[in-house]
Amino acid sequence: MKRQSVIVIMLLFAAGFAFPGDGRKATPLKEWIEFDHPKILALLNHINGLDAYTVPPLEVRKDENYAGTAVDVEPFGGVRPYNEFFLQQMEYTGPGRAEPEPEHLDTVKIGFIGPIMSTVSVATGGKSHEETLGIPMLQGARLALEQWNERGGYLKRKIPFELVVSNDNGLWGASGNEIIKQNYKDKVWAILGTIDGANSHIAIRVALKCEVVMMNTGDTDPTFIETNIPWVFRNIGDDRQQSYLLIDYAYRKMGYKMLGIIRASNRYGRFGVREVRDSARRLGKPVPLEMAYQVGQEDFALEIERLRKSGVDAIVHWGDAVEGAKILNQMRAMGMKHPYLACDRCVQADFAKIAGANAEGVVCAYPWNPESQTKLFVKFRDAYRARFGQEPETYAAHAYDGMNMIIWSIQAAGLNRAKMRDVLAYMPEPWPGVTGDIQLSACLDDVGDVFLAKYENGDWNYYSRTDLDIPKGYIPPRDRVSRPDIEIARK
Amino acid sequence: MMRVIIKVSAAVLAVLTPVAAFAEATHASPRGLPYVYTKWKHFTIENGLPNNHVFAVRSNGNDLWVGTENGLALIDKRQSKVVKVWQEKDGLPFRSIAGIDVDKNTGDVWLGLFGGGLARLSGDRFDHWHQLNSGLVNDVVYDVVMEHENVWCATTAGASRFNPKTGEWAIFTEKNAPMEEIWNYAVDYDPQANKVFLAIWGSGVLEYDVATDRWQEYVDPDGEMEIDLYRDDGVNHVIVTGVTSIDGAMWVSSYFGGTRYDGRSWLGLPDIEGGLPSLFNNNVKGRSAHEAWFCSDKGAGAIVDLDPETWVQYVRDGRGGRAIVKQRLKPEDKTLTTVEVVETGVNAPHSFIVNADVEGNDVFLGTSHGLGWGVGEGYYPRLKERPLIGAAPKADVATQR
Numbered sequence: 001m002k003r004q005s006v007i008v009i010m011l012l013f014a015a016g017f018a019f020p021g022d023g024r025k026a027t028p029l030k031e032w033i034e035f036d037h038p039k040i041l042a043l044l045n046h047i048n049g050l051d052a053y054t055v056p057p058l059e060v061r062k063d064e065n066y067a068g069t070a071v072d073v074e075p076f077g078g079v080r081p082y083n084e085f086f087l088q089q090m091e092y093t094g095p096g097r098a099e100p101e102p103e104h105l106d107t108v109k110i111g112f113i114g115p116i117m118s119t120v121s122v123a124t125g126g127k128s129h130e131e132t133l134g135i136p137m138l139q140g141a142r143l144a145l146e147q148w149n150e151r152g153g154y155l156k157r158k159i160p161f162e163l164v165v166s167n168d169n170g171l172w173g174a175s176g177n178e179i180i181k182q183n184y185k186d187k188v189w190a191i192l193g194t195i196d197g198a199n200s201h202i203a204i205r206v207a208l209k210c211e212v213v214m215m216n217t218g219d220t221d222p223t224f225i226e227t228n229i230p231w232v233f234r235n236i237g238d239d240r241q242q243s244y245l246l247i248d249y250a251y252r253k254m255g256y257k258m259l260g261i262i263r264a265s266n267r268y269g270r271f272g273v274r275e276v277r278d279s280a281r282r283l284g285k286p287v288p289l290e291m292a293y294q295v296g297q298e299d300f301a302l303e304i305e306r307l308r309k310s311g312v313d314a315i316v317h318w319g320d321a322v323e324g325a326k327i328l329n330q331m332r333a334m335g336m337k338h339p340y341l342a343c344d345r346c347v348q349a350d351f352a353k354i355a356g357a358n359a360e361g362v363v364c365a366y367p368w369n370p371e372s373q374t375k376l377f378v379k380f381r382d383a384y385r386a387r388f389g390q391e392p393e394t395y396a397a398h399a400y401d402g403m404n405m406i407i408w409s410i411q412a413a414g415l416n417r418a419k420m421r422d423v424l425a426y427m428p429e430p431w432p433g434v435t436g437d438i439q440l441s442a443c444l445d446d447v448g449d450v451f452l453a454k455y456e457n458g459d460w461n462y463y464s465r466t467d468l469d470i471p472k473g474y475i476p477p478r479d480r481v482s483r484p485d486i487e488i489a490r491k
Numbered sequence: 492m493m494r495v496i497i498k499v500s501a502a503v504l505a506v507l508t509p510v511a512a513f514a515e516a517t518h519a520s521p522r523g524l525p526y527v528y529t530k531w532k533h534f535t536i537e538n539g540l541p542n543n544h545v546f547a548v549r550s551n552g553n554d555l556w557v558g559t560e561n562g563l564a565l566i567d568k569r570q571s572k573v574v575k576v577w578q579e580k581d582g583l584p585f586r587s588i589a590g591i592d593v594d595k596n597t598g599d600v601w602l603g604l605f606g607g608g609l610a611r612l613s614g615d616r617f618d619h620w621h622q623l624n625s626g627l628v629n630d631v632v633y634d635v636v637m638e639h640e641n642v643w644c645a646t647t648a649g650a651s652r653f654n655p656k657t658g659e660w661a662i663f664t665e666k667n668a669p670m671e672e673i674w675n676y677a678v679d680y681d682p683q684a685n686k687v688f689l690a691i692w693g694s695g696v697l698e699y700d701v702a703t704d705r706w707q708e709y710v711d712p713d714g715e716m717e718i719d720l721y722r723d724d725g726v727n728h729v730i731v732t733g734v735t736s737i738d739g740a741m742w743v744s745s746y747f748g749g750t751r752y753d754g755r756s757w758l759g760l761p762d763i764e765g766g767l768p769s770l771f772n773n774n775v776k777g778r779s780a781h782e783a784w785f786c787s788d789k790g791a792g793a794i795v796d797l798d799p800e801t802w803v804q805y806v807r808d809g810r811g812g813r814a815i816v817k818q819r820l821k822p823e824d825k826t827l828t829t830v831e832v833v834e835t836g837v838n839a840p841h842s843f844i845v846n847a848d849v850e851g852n853d854v855f856l857g858t859s860h861g862l863g864w865g866v867g868e869g870y871y872p873r874l875k876e877r878p879l880i881g882a883a884p885k886a887d888v889a890t891q892r
Binding site for chain 1 (some may be wrong): 586
């Protein structure tokens with residue numbers, strides 16, 4: 001009976017929100033996966049009404065290839081590894097599904113953690129530098145939450161959602177304390193955040209022990225998801241995906257002979273550029289020089305001079321927009337006309353403003369296409385403009401999608417953290433996001449398309465792999481451990 | 492990654508069966524059988540625990556200390572009952588306890604508070620150290636251990652060492668130790684080797700030689716997150732969750748399997764060979780150079796001998812539970828074979844094992860839904876010839892990758 005009533009409620013939700021509120025039978029704008037999707041109903045059938053000891057017989061997803069990695073950039077290619085990870089979906093086998101929904105609640109609290117207030121930065125030892133990313137992230141999350149409250153909040157009980165906001169821009173470890181507070185004191189149902197790679201790792205360690213969904217919308221560190229934690233989701237294309245595209249563009253499309261790297265001397269720079277460096281080496285074109293600079297540095301002459309002497313024919317920068325622009329300016333001032341490739345953080349107003357005319361021709365990897373002009377995006381953009389008087393950017397858009405995914409999981413599964421995790425982990429189709437369709441891999445990472453942003457005629461233009469006809473290496477349709485010998489030898 | 496799929500006959504033999512008879516069925520006989528825990532005691536909120544989510548367990552003589560997500564409990568082993576509980580209203584400085592150790596000299600109980608720093612329970616009084624009143628590097632403490640008169644804390648932002656006699660603190664981070672990442676997860680002290688071992692998420696295992704003040708690091712040799720290139724080349728992944736050093740052997744757990752190191756050779760202990768119940772392991776507790784208890788999300792995996800490699804998996808199965816004995820019958824076998832299935836009734840109260848401790852003949856399993864105490868009456872280490880006490884799988888026992 002209880003199960004039936006839940007299904008009825010879900011059907012009502014679907015009927016009430018799949019169409020505009022004025023009664024017109026217009027083509028519905030699909031903003032979330034239907035609550036009455038047969039696979040969602042089947043999933044709920046499996047996970048509802050369980051005792052603490054029963055693990056539901058859910059089929060785990062298996063991928064045949066990790067992160068869409070081409071055979072010629074796989075690590076230790078040509079060797080069959082003993083074991084390969086992240087191809088099989090992690091299960092949650094704990095007792096959480098048996099937890100009943102609490103009776104007395106005034107609001108449904110959802111945590112947010114991100115760099116929103118200026119403080120001391122570990123990277124620089126001085127002023128922090130990620131608020132320009134964190135504030136839009138907060139705004140995107142807040143907008144999604146407010147829109148759900150306008151629709152009625154937590155529909156099953158007609159209570160509003162409440163955002164519990166924490167700043168994570170302190171010393172390393174501060175994010176752990178904040179997640180603890182959100183979990184034990186605020187009793188949030190899920191957490192969205194954060195951007196800094198170190199803080200994100202710290203946060204998910206706590207989330208794992210506390211058993212709470214952690215939705216990451218802004219940390220592109222590849223290792224973030226490579227931890228096998230069944231409570232962690234990411235809805236933004238990571239630096240691995242972006243690096244693969246950048247490398248394919250540089251070597252397979254443009255035919256550059258040798259890349260030089262200059263990067264921030266922090267975790268973002270160190271881990272972000274790793275796949276560029278490794279892929280280059282595996283393609284037989286190793287990076288001869290990788291220069292690191294301190295965040296906040298003003299003079300890059302030493303690093304640039306060494307790059308020039310190394311004989312590289314293109315430069316890759318991985319760091320923030322301000323330093324990226326200053327390096328570019330100094331390179332040009334020193335007479336270097338090398339193509340300048342960079343990470344997504346350089347696709348910001350600051351970069352173009354500081355670099356001026358030098359920005360022309362710069363190519364950056366980018367996790368999504370903000371010019372997609374889908375109806376979903378246009379609706380979001382208009383709402384964001386109206387609410388905040390700004391244009392939405394990467395961190396706002398992904399946070400908007402992430403918060404929608406979290407709230408959708410609550411509407412679908414009820415107030416039970418384990419079941420929320422389940423519906424997110426077993427989404428029957430890609431999430432219809434404003435940033436594009438969000439396709440999660442077996443390890444719950446976004447493996448959807450990433451793009452290149454080119455600065456042309458004073459503006460950024462966005463291109464897919466197809467748009468630019470960028471070749472890609474062969475991707476075998478089998479995992480590496482059980483791949484036929486002939487495929488191993490192909491390397 | 493492929494999984495081991497083990498098909499075990501459901502037939503249960505009710506009578507004791509000689510080991511010799513088993514040889515005929517499987518074409519190779521087990522070279523002795525291990526001790527199997529068949530007597531278990533359970534503790535949940537129904538019989539006194541303050542919370543079912545058990546994060547830490549430490550046995551000390553007649554005292555069994557249990558750290559939960561909402562309070563500390565003391566079980567008197569002679570009475571087999573919870574005799575005292577502390578929560579925040581009783582003076583416990585923070586609700587969640589992730590690590591416990593006992594000072595053998597003073598009897599003081601040291602608590603790693605998961606988000607609350609470090610506490611000492613002494614004479615029914617709590618003392619409290621945290622980021623704002625001490626040299627503790629971070630309040631999210633995952634584990635504590637005593638080393639001589641020092642207390643080591645594995646925190647989410649480095650390790651701290653505290654000498655309560657002198658009040659001196661030392662902090663170990665990437666600044667003064669070979670930590671590529673500083674996210675400490677577990678800490679162990681091996682008095683025989685006089686070394687402290689840190690299990691670090693992102694930095695493998697760090698070994699600190701107390702006598703020489705030197706560090707030795709053990710990381711995944713292939714350096715890659717998505718593969719384990721060779722089974723026996725070192726720690727199987729850089730994300731390490733637990734470590735124990737005992738009798739010259741170091742046991743390591745991770746979310747990617749287990750590993751053992753004897754100072755000369757590494758041995759990979761992956762789930763895909765059928766011994767370890769799961770890839771995902773929260774911790775490990777070594778009992779000897781031959782025996783260690785891995786805390787997986789699919790039951791406890793006790794490796795009890797290396798020659799031949801033999802495991803006992805303890806899993807809860809609905810209202811019952813089983814001990815599954817696995818052995819590598821021939822050295823060239825790629826997977827282990829089920830050689831015995833013992834219906835134990837409920838063993839671990841839940842198959843999601845978080846922590847473990849061993850003392851004397853007994854074993855203690857902290858799970859996400861209660862504490863299990865395996866009573867080791869007649870315990871013996873490693874293997875010996877004995878009759879089957881459970882079911883012998885039929886010849887259709889099959890393993891496949």
